[in-house]
Amino acid sequence: MTVPRTDSVDLTTPAASADPFAVFRALRESDPVHWSKAHRAWLITRYDDVSAAFQNKAFSNDRVRPVLERKRQAGAESAATGVLGLMTGWMVVNDPPVHTRLRKLAAGAFKGQRIAAMDAMITGIVDAHLDAFVRGSGPQDLISEVAYPLPATVIATMLGAPPEDRDRFREWSDELALVAFGTGGAARADRHERALRGLREMESYFHTLIEKRRTEPGEDMLSALMAEEGDDRLTDDELVGMCALLLFAGHETTTNSIANAVLALLRHPDQLDRLRRDPALIGPAVEELLRFDGPIKVLNRWVVAETEVRGRTIRPGERVHLVLASANRDPEKFAGPDTLDLGRSPNPHVAFGKGIHACIGAQLARMETRIAVARIVERLPGLALAEEPAWKDVLASRSMEKLVVTHT
Amino acid sequence: MRISVDPEVCEAHGQCSIVDMDLFPLDDDGYSAVGPDREVPEGEEDAAKLGVDACPVRALRILS
Known part of the structure; x- marks a missing residue:
């Protein structure tokens, strides 16, 4: 497959969502620095360019504020500006x-040792979800039953919220995701209103x-976030924003990390066997599964100064999409990039980005994915795909509708 | 315990700093500022090991 320069790639078509890697390879x-009319953004797809973009000060992360200001100038003070207002913080x-x-101020709450101490808590939550799954028979959706509820429960528990409130965390997370990731079709019309409620x-x-x-x-993460660092501390509004960010950034991504990892293992039975024979491989295995089919396809940056990438001039006011899922399959960086090893x-x-904005929850996400994948592999022998999964037609995330499996 | 970074190997992934930003500081471009020989305060050896292990390109190592 080749992409003529005049062609405009759309990553949200059903074909591109089902197999984005063919599109990425062609790009x-x-x-490799492609102007997409469909996305009104530059698609940057090579590892070295994506990597350099994380350090390029012409690319800003301050990308919600411009949208908010534009909406306010247009006199559109509405539910939408309310949602965007929270996100700008x-x-x-x-x-x-x-x-x-x-x-x-947030770093203390995510320190490696604090996360490592959550091992038993996370294992307990994973096993509780798997208990119900193991009792079920016939085809069941591993996403709705395990991969989806798990991260919201972990976040709610980490923040010290009582167990009976956990379902609400899932609902809030979904509303936030609607705004931040965007969806097509009917959900688009009222998404901001729904999210705002x-x-x-x-x-x-x-x-x-x-x-x-x-x-x-207490010993919970919220108490850690409230602690002083030097003579500074988060305000109450900042703490609320931080809790919302933690939930939003840590939920769907972790769900997809687990689900995509399990799918990749089911599609590569030799590697699944390898992991079953050698459970100690789970650390590097999860890194490879994140590389091979991680939860995020694209991260956005807002261009604030003229810059050049691979001979293309990129101008202020334009947007760039850093295609992480493509960088992770670049043969210039990874030998045999399409092989799961x-x-x-x-x-x-x-998969977690790079540099100063690298995912602060990376250690937590790794641990959740390691425990979930290890327990699924161990507790569900005879795990098999029951139907071909359908992929959601979204730009930012790599996300299946369902992952229907059987087990013995 | 002492730790060190090989600046030729560091690719600015920032994973060490997520483990502990005081033990594993970054420069303005996101590269490790651990330097050739940095002392780990007593009691923080486990955190230092976690941070060294988090480097995806093995740019960090424990000197002693």
Whole structure:
């Protein structure tokens, strides 16, 4: 497959969603810095260019504010601007120095040892979900039964929310995802209104939780986020934003990491056998599964200064899409990139991004995925695909509708 | 315990800094600022090991 330079690639067609890797290969080979009319953005698909883009100061993360300002100038003060208003405070859509301060204040809560200490808690949650799955027979959806509820339950537990509130976390996460990832069709028309209703409820819930932690601090992540760092601390509104970001960024991505990992193993029975024979391989195995078919296809950047990438001039006001899923399959960086090799090492994939904005929850996501995949492989012998999965037609995430499997 | 980074190998993935940004500082471009020989404060050896292990290109190592 080749992509003529005049052609405009759309990554949200059903064909591109089902097999984006064929499109990425063609782009890397024939037009690695591609202007897509469909996305009104540059698609950057080679590893070296994606990697360099993470350090290029012409590419800004401050990408929600411009959209918000445009909407406000158009006099469209609405539910949409309410949602975007909350999101503009997130560290992930800010540049230094705002980003630096927030990241520093959040870092303590994500420290490696704190995450490592959650091993038993996460294993317990994984096993509780798998208990029900094991009892079921016939074809069952591993996403709706395990991979989807798991991360929201982990986040709710980490924040110290009572178990009976966990379902609400899932609903809020879905509403946030509607706005941030975007969907097509009927869901688009009222997505901001739906999200805003959920968000108002979520904000007041988190405010109440913060008040409670202030009088009764605990070992939970929210208490850690509330701690002072030097002479600075997060304000209550920033804490609410941080909780929302944690839920939004840590839910669907982790669901897809687990689901995509299981699918890749089912499609590569030799590698599944290898993992069953050698469970200690789970660490490098998860890195390889993240490289091979990770949860994020595309990260966005907003262009704030003229810059050049591979001979193409990119101008202020334009957008670039860093195609992580393509960089992770670049043969210039990875030998045999389309081969799943659970022992691959070193494995410098960019599934979590790179540099100052690299996913702060990477250690947590790794641990959840390692535990979930290891327990699924161990507890579901005879795991088999029951139907061909359908992929969601979305740009940013690599996401299946369902993963229907049988087990013995 | 002492740790070090090989600047020729570091690719600015930032994974060490996620484990502990005080033990594994980054420069403005996201590369490790650990330097050739950095002392790990007592009691933080486990965190240092986690951070060294988190490097996807093995640019970090424990010196002693």
